[in-house]
Amino acid sequence: MAALVAPQTPADAQGTAADIARxxxxxxxxxxxxxxxxxxxxxxxxxxxxxxxxAEHGLAGALPGLHMCFTGNPGTGKxxxxxxxAGILHxxxxxxxxxxxxVTRDDLVGQYIGHTAPKTKEVLKRAMGGVLFIDEAxxxxxxxxxxxxxxxxxxxxxxxMENQREDLVVILAGYxxxxxxxxECNPGFSSRIAHHVxxxxxxxxxxxxxxxxxxxxxxYRFNEGARAAFERYLERRMxxxxxxxxxxxxxxxxxxxxxxxxxxxxxxxxxxxxxLTTIVADDILASRVFGEPAGTADA
Amino acid sequence: MRVTQGAFxxxxxLTDAQIRAQxxxxxxxxxxxxxxxxxxxxxxxxxxxMFGMPMFDxxxxxxxxxxxxxxxxxxxxxxxxxxAFDSTRGWETVRLSFIVxxxxxxxGFRLRRTEAEGRVQRYSIEPYATRAPEGQRYR
Numbered sequence: 352m353a354a355l356v357a358p359q360t361p362a363d364a365q366g367t368a369a370d371i372a373r374x375x376x377x378x379x380x381x382x383x384x385x386x387x388x389x390x391x392x393x394x395x396x397x398x399x400x401x402x403x404x405x406a407e408h409g410l411a412g413a414l415p416g417l418h419m420c421f422t423g424n425p426g427t428g429k430x431x432x433x434x435x436x437a438g439i440l441h442x443x444x445x446x447x448x449x450x451x452x453x454v455t456r457d458d459l460v461g462q463y464i465g466h467t468a469p470k471t472k473e474v475l476k477r478a479m480g481g482v483l484f485i486d487e488a489x490x491x492x493x494x495x496x497x498x499x500x501x502x503x504x505x506x507x508x509x510x511x512m513e514n515q516r517e518d519l520v521v522i523l524a525g526y527x528x529x530x531x532x533x534x535e536c537n538p539g540f541s542s543r544i545a546h547h548v549x550x551x552x553x554x555x556x557x558x559x560x561x562x563x564x565x566x567x568x569x570x571y572r573f574n575e576g577a578r579a580a581f582e583r584y585l586e587r588r589m590x591x592x593x594x595x596x597x598x599x600x601x602x603x604x605x606x607x608x609x610x611x612x613x614x615x616x617x618x619x620x621x622x623x624x625x626x627l628t629t630i631v632a633d634d635i636l637a638s639r640v641f642g643e644p645a646g647t648a649d650a
Numbered sequence: 651m652r653v654t655q656g657a658f659x660x661x662x663x664l665t666d667a668q669i670r671a672q673x674x675x676x677x678x679x680x681x682x683x684x685x686x687x688x689x690x691x692x693x694x695x696x697x698x699x700m701f702g703m704p705m706f707d708x709x710x711x712x713x714x715x716x717x718x719x720x721x722x723x724x725x726x727x728x729x730x731x732x733x734a735f736d737s738t739r740g741w742e743t744v745r746l747s748f749i750v751x752x753x754x755x756x757x758g759f760r761l762r763r764t765e766a767e768g769r770v771q772r773y774s775i776e777p778y779a780t781r782a783p784e785g786q787r788y789r
Contacts, residue, residue: 448709473703476717480710518712 371396374442378435383564384557388432391548392439399443416545417445417520418512420488422527423550426596429524430486432550436522437482446520448480456490459504467500471507479518488523489533505537512543553596555585562600566630571608576632581607587640603638610634651758653691656731657748669718669732669750673711676734681745682706685717687730689787691777701725704735718750727753727788753779753788 375393382389395417402412417440421429434451441449454474461467475483485491493499512521523530527549534541541547553561559582566572573581584603588594595602611634615622654660664672676683684704688695701721705713714732721730730751733744757778764772779787 450709469702473705476705476713477707477709479708479712479716515712515716518710 368400371400371443374439378439381435382428382432383560384553385428385432385550388428388548388550391546392436395546396439396443399445403444414517416512416516416543418516418544419520419522419546419548420530420541420544421522421524421548421550422530424526424552424596426598426600427550427552428597429550430484433482433484433522433524436520437484440482440520446481450478450481451484452478452481453484453486455486456501459485459491459508460500464500467503468507471504475507475511475519479515482520482522484522484524487525489525489529492533492536494536505540509539509543555582555589558585558589558596558600561597562604565601565604569604569608571604571611571628571630574629574631577607577630577635580632580635584635584638584640591640603635606638607634610637651756653729653749653752653756655691655693655749657746659749663752664748664750666715670711670715672746672748673714673732673734676746677708677711677714679734679736679745680738681734681736683708683714684733684735685714685721685730686733687721687725687728687751689725689728689784690780691729692775692780698729698731701730704733722751726751729753755788 371393374396375389378389378392395415398415402415405412419436421433423429430453433453437446437449437451440446452474458474459467459471461470491501491505493501508521511519521544523544525533559578562581563573581603585600588599588603607630611630614634615626652659658664673683682704685701686698687701688698701724702717705717708714718730718732728751729749731747731749734746736743736745759775759777762774762776764774766772782789
C-alpha cells in the first residue's frame with residue numbers, strides 16, 4: 352500500500368522562460384498561421400509564469416480563469432488547437448493531468464427528465480484535472496424549445512466553471528455567428544469565459560504550407576508542376592462557396608491521392624518508390640474546379 | 651467504540667488531503683472508485699448503499715472528492731466509505747476500501763448469548779444503533 356500521503360508529483364514544467372520559449376517555438380512549428388491564437392497562448396504562458404513568481408514572493412493572487420471560447424470559420428483549426436491546449440496547460444503547470452475530454456451535446460444532455468444532471472456531472476468529473484472541450488457548443492441551447500434539457504446542462508456547467516476553476520478548464524468551440532447568438536441568449540456564459548479567441552481564415556500561402564505538412568505526414572510529395580497546379584487550384588477553390596480552409600485542403604489532397612492511385616494502379620508492376628509517392632500536375636488538374644467556370648459542387 | 655472496518659481504520663481519521671492522495675493512487679492503478687454509505691454497521695453488512703454510480707474513466711481525484719463531500723453533506727451521521735474496484739481479469743474485486751466519514755457517537759456492539767440445545771451457547775453481535783429504525787440511527 353502506498354504511503355498515506357503520496358508526495359505530490361512536481362509539475363513537469365517549472366514554467367521557466369526557456370521552457371515557455373521552447374513550447375512556443377514548438378507550437379510555431381506545428382501550427383501554420385493562427386497568429387492571434389499563438390499570441391494568446393504566449394500571454395497565458397507569461398501570466399502563469401508571473402503568477403508563480405509572485406507566489407514565491409508571497410504575493411497572493413487568485414488563480415486566473417482559463418476558460419476559452421474558440422470561434423472561426425470551418426477548418427481553421429479550432430479543434431486541433433483545443434487538443435493541443437490540454438497538453439500546453441499541463442506543461443505550463445496549470446492543469447494537473449493534462450487530458451482532454453471532447454464532448455458534444457449528446458454527451459451532456461439527457462433524453463428525459465432527470466437524466467441530464469447526472470450525465471453532465473459524470474462528464475465533468477471525468478474532465479477534472481484536465482480540459483473539457485465542447486465542440487459546437489451552441490447546440491446546447493435550443494431557443495425554439497423551451498422545455499429543452501440543454502438549459503439544465505448549461506446551468507451545471509456554469510456552476511462548475513465558476514466554483515472549480517482550479518480543477519477544470521472548459522473550452523467551447525463553434526462557428527462565429529452561431530456562437531455569438533448563443534452568448535446573446537446566455538450572457539452568463541460569455542462573462543465567465545476569459546478568453547474569446549477568433550481564428551482567422553488562412554491565406555493561400557498558409558494553405559500551401561498546410562498542404563505540404565499534410566502530404567509529408569501521408570508520405571507523398573508534389574512535383575514542381577503539381578505544386579503550381581495546386582496553387583491555382585486553391586485560388587479557384589477559395590473563391591467558391593463552402594470553402595472550409597484546411598479541411599478543404601485535406602479533402603482535395605485525398606481526392607488527388609485517389610487519382611494518383613488509379614493512375615499508378617494501371618502499371619502497378621513497374622511502379623518504383625518515386626512513382627508511389629509523387630503526385631503530378633494531372634492528378635490535381637483533373638479536379639472539377641478547373642472544369643466549370645462557376646459551380647457549387649465541392650470538386 | 652470505534653468501528654474498525656476497511657483499511658486505515660486503526661489510524662486516526664484520514665484528512666481530506668490524505669483521502670485525496672489515496673484516491674489518486676487508486677485512479678493511477680486504473681481502479682474505478684465509488685462512494686457508499688450505511689447506518690447499519692454490522693460487519694456482515696457487506697453491501698452498503700451506493701451514493702451515485704461508480705466513477706469510471708476518471709483521471710483526477712477532484713471528481714471523487716466532490717462526491718465524498720456531497721455524500722457527507724447528505725448523510726453527516728452515517729458511515730461513508732470509498733471503494734476502489736479493480737476490473738482486471740483475475741482480480742475483478744474491490745482492491746481498497748476505507749471509511750471516510752463516521753457518526754460523532756459510535757455506541758458499539760451488543761454481544762447476545764443464546765441458549766441452545768444442551769449447554770451450548772450461541773453468540774451474535776448487534777450494533778446498538780440498529781435498535782432504532784433505519785434512518786433514525788446515530789441521532
